[in-house]
Amino acid sequence: MSSNGVILLLCTVLSILVSSNSQTVHKRFEYKYSFKPPYLAQKDGSVPFWEYGGNAIASGESVRLAPSLRSQKGAIWTKQPINFDWWEVDVMFKVTGRGRIGADGLAFWYTTQRGDYQGEVFGSSDKWNGLGVIFDSFDNDNKHNNPYIMAVLNDGTKSFDHKSDGSAQLLSGCLRDFRNKPFPTRARIEYYMNTLTVYFHNGLTNNEADFELCFRAENVVLPRGGYFGLSAATGGLADDHDVIHLLTSSLHATQQAGGQQISSDEQQKLSQEYQQYQQKLEQQKEDYRKEHPDEAPKDEFDDWFESDGQRELRQIFQSLGHVQDVVRDLHKKVDEVIGKQSNSLSMLTALYSSSQGQPLQPVQPGQVPQMPALPISRQDWDALATNNQIIINTIAELKGFIIDVSRKSDSLLAAGGAGAAPSPQLVNEMRDGLNQVKQNVASVAQRLQAAPQVVAQPACPSVSCVSTTTLLVVVAMQLMLMFFYALYKERKEAQAKKFF
Template sequence: MSALNKNLIVLATLSCILVLVNTQSVHRRFEYKYSFKPPYLAQKDGSVPFWEYGGNAIASGESVRLAPSMRSQKGAIWAKNPLTFDWWEVDIMFKVTGRGRIGADGLAFWYTTQRGDYTGEVFGSSDRWNGLAIIFDSFDNDNKHNNPYIMAVLNDGTKVFDHKSDGSQQLLSGCLRDFRNKPFPPRARVEYYLNTLTVYFHNGMTNNEADYELCFRAENVVLPRGGYFGLSAATGGLADDHDVIHLLTTSLHTTQQQGGQQISADEQQKLDREYQEYQQKLEQQKDQYRKDHPDEMKDKDGEFDDWFESDGQREFRQIWQGVMTLQDSLREVNKKVDEVIGKQTNSLSLLSAVYSHTQGQPIAPAQPGQPPAQMPALPIGRHDWDGLVANNQLMINTIAELKGFIIEIARKSDALIAASGAGAGAAGAGAINPQFLAEMRDSIHQLKTTVAGVAQRMSNVPQVVQQPLSSCPDISCVSLTGLLVVVAAQLTLMFFYAVYKERKEAQAKKFF
């Protein structure tokens, strides 16, 4: 029983220690001396505060281009000061863009005991490094189709990086993620806390800063203290633009550390003095830029309002994009439904017209014990039916034109009769207005021309249906052309009769 009690006491003690360690709060502090970000990332002279860059790297006010999209380019940027804290978190925003389907070679984040070269052999930095490298490899050297790839490689200063196998035998851990040519800059968050290395990755498909996913986590990782941060990139036969937009460093401290390693009061005053000088220098450069570019600068309060959006604006923009997408989808669905309804209506009208012109008798109901009557065969084909529809449409249009012309003739005849009556009363009983005769002659000629045109169009219509749908067995059929000619002749006679009657009435009134 005594041995069991001792084991229980040991287990309880270990449990308490684990709970105490896990419940320790983490204090975070932004480290400006190990960070850079836009705007004003680089000074007027091209330098980056607290950092040094070289090789083919170019620093601007918005980003640091480590390697441009040209062949065999290498560049790097390194922090001037070593780290003074044990645990840290680094947030890197970068862009790797190129016109090719694949790119090369990639970029790397470094934590090493010594600053590396600016034109080294391993992604722009030195080989045989002592520390950690987070490599964003975009070229598939081993032809295993496993790139772009993110991997962590540890080195004690004696190992040579194996480029042919993409370091597959040397990596600590990694994940397959595509970071080239994204609509938004991808981001990587590297956290080293209590000997645990964790890498999160933002794929750049959205502008939401919280869209991180776990790439890998490795425990029992021991890194040397007092190392340097660095970033490097390189191109080969293929080339991409390798841009780093910001690198933000945060120191992590446990409760027992009390803010990390303690520094003396003189060192603290020195750091504060350097920070104040840097702030004054930055403000002077801002004021000078405002004086030199008065039209491009906004007021001081809203100087950087356009750089960021609030949570409400981002949520409203996402909702608006979703609504617009739904509206486009509904519009497409509505269009497709209208097409289907139109096709169904057309098909039903064609079937109704065809069965209404069939030569057989109506379909009789099926007798008991007999199969249902079959639908009669179509009397004409598809081509004949299209021709018949076109012929009917031409007849409808022609009749509409003739109707409008007859209405116009009736209106003109009324006006001419009124004008001729007034002229006859002024000129005498036997006088005839010449204008009235000319207009009447033109109207008759136009009527003849219209009737002839109608007859010509009707005669040119092709005979689509070879066999008529119905015949006239007992009476002789009259053609449409003859019918139109008879109607036109009757209208002409009625017109002349009306004119003659009006003239007689006018003469009789004048005589009395």
């Protein structure tokens, strides 16, 4: 019996859950509490079923609640109160400005009385009775928590605290950026069964399904028969606050009697009103064409092409961007070169000080390190390079003479080995070659003695002659020095060409 009772209880709970989930929400579009483009405003500037004032401007595509000027305020309100309990409002808007930050913001209202058109709270009245969903752009409390979306409830007795951005009065909220987006941003505000839910579309894509949950608040009790409204305001900073559409839908449960029940008389009346509106719209189109016969309709491909001025302006912007990138790269390279030079200077200073046996002096903050005077100047380096070039040329000549002498010696030895006596001409040529080699060596010695002393060196011990091994070692060292110097010079020239 106990198991049967548990099974019966589970079945009862499941049936209750299934019946509760089967209560789907039915939406009904309320055109008297909505506006959308095209032909949002009539020819006389009025918006059907709505009233606007202050600095608000209505056009065929949007309602600009507050333009990007200082100290502007505007609002738009429904003419009739709401005659349903639960509702969903979809607001598409754009907040754009040239500043890094904007002000002040935009607000959606559901209040028992229509607010002011130039009020103190984002263009509407303070001490309202109802709900305000505020899109705050400016950071008054300097906590770096703006732009911010928040819901504030008021019973008609409290004043909004602007200094703290209403942080102590808000019901709930979320940190979202809604300024200067490539596509219009959207907010979907739903109030059903005393639950307030706000979804937000960030405007980064054109997908209408990219809504994310901003916040959800339970046990929210709003007064019945309120008015919908939108307002905006600017301060010292200014943004354009444009509302593209506001779409209102009433929410009903399927079990509610009369929730979606529409009588035949009401259906006929609505269809007649719709047909009359369509006829009126077509008549207005025809009258506009008659009044403007010279105005050609806009081609759908006009947006695909650009004028000469637009092309020139785009090219100028691209060129400026390229120049800016090049200058930025040059700054980076110059900073790198300066850093490398400073590092090399400090290393040379430390090396020279250690070689001279002097302690390295500490550099004071803000003081440029001074390089000690080196005994080798630029003229000394040039003289050393010239001497090295002379030595290389002389060695090349000596190499040729030595090869010639060696060849003739080999031929002489070969002739002597064969039993033939060397010819006097060959002996004279060998004697002339040896004399020329001696003269070249003597001239090299004179040039080296006449060259300026580069680095003070201790006197070498006097010897009668230079051995062949010592000469070859000196020549090899000179060749290595010239080789490394040529590599260093070539690398510097390559870096200079790459830099410029």
